[in-house]
Amino acid sequence: MKKLLILIALVSVSLLNAQAYKGKGDQKFQVGANLQDEATGITVTYDYGLGENISVGISSSYALGIDDRLDADFGDRFDIKARFNANLGNVLNIDENFDFYPGLSLSLKNFGGHLGARYFFSDGFGIFTEGTFPLAKYSNDKFDIGYYIHNQFAINIGATFNL
Numbered sequence: 343m344k345k346l347l348i349l350i351a352l353v354s355v356s357l358l359n360a361q362a363y364k365g366k367g368d369q370k371f372q373v374g375a376n377l378q379d380e381a382t383g384i385t386v387t388y389d390y391g392l393g394e395n396i397s398v399g400i401s402s403s404y405a406l407g408i409d410d411r412l413d414a415d416f417g418d419r420f421d422i423k424a425r426f427n428a429n430l431g432n433v434l435n436i437d438e439n440f441d442f443y444p445g446l447s448l449s450l451k452n453f454g455g456h457l458g459a460r461y462f463f464s465d466g467f468g469i470f471t472e473g474t475f476p477l478a479k480y481s482n483d484k485f486d487i488g489y490y491i492h493n494q495f496a497i498n499i500g501a502t503f504n505l
Contacts, residue, residue, distance in 0.1 A: 369388070373385070380409045385498045420450075422449060424449075439461055439463070454476045
């Protein structure tokens, strides 16, 4: 019985064909937690493959838990970004289920960069982590609450899905 279960497990694993980035036409949706010094929140991302190693997309974040000293309204908590990724998983040739992607983003609050990685357990589901950072801030006004929430290094972590 034990040998039969091992055989079934091996056959099942060999039938999985997860691939982190498939190239032109590939679509990814990610949802996760946004973690930073002044706030924690949620983030959602959509990426669309333009070529073998290039994708563009959109991402948005909303700060839920904000430091008590900051009084933020919806506009301060919300940000939306256009993004560009260089998907390097197949270039690095680590594992076909793994994608490493540096990129740039242009948002309502700043111009920034990100460095991320995804790993797929199956054809449709995986996990991701992403570090985001500002390269240029639109305002250095320290009285603007958005300056503190969206203009610092942040970590995103969560689930990714193939569409």
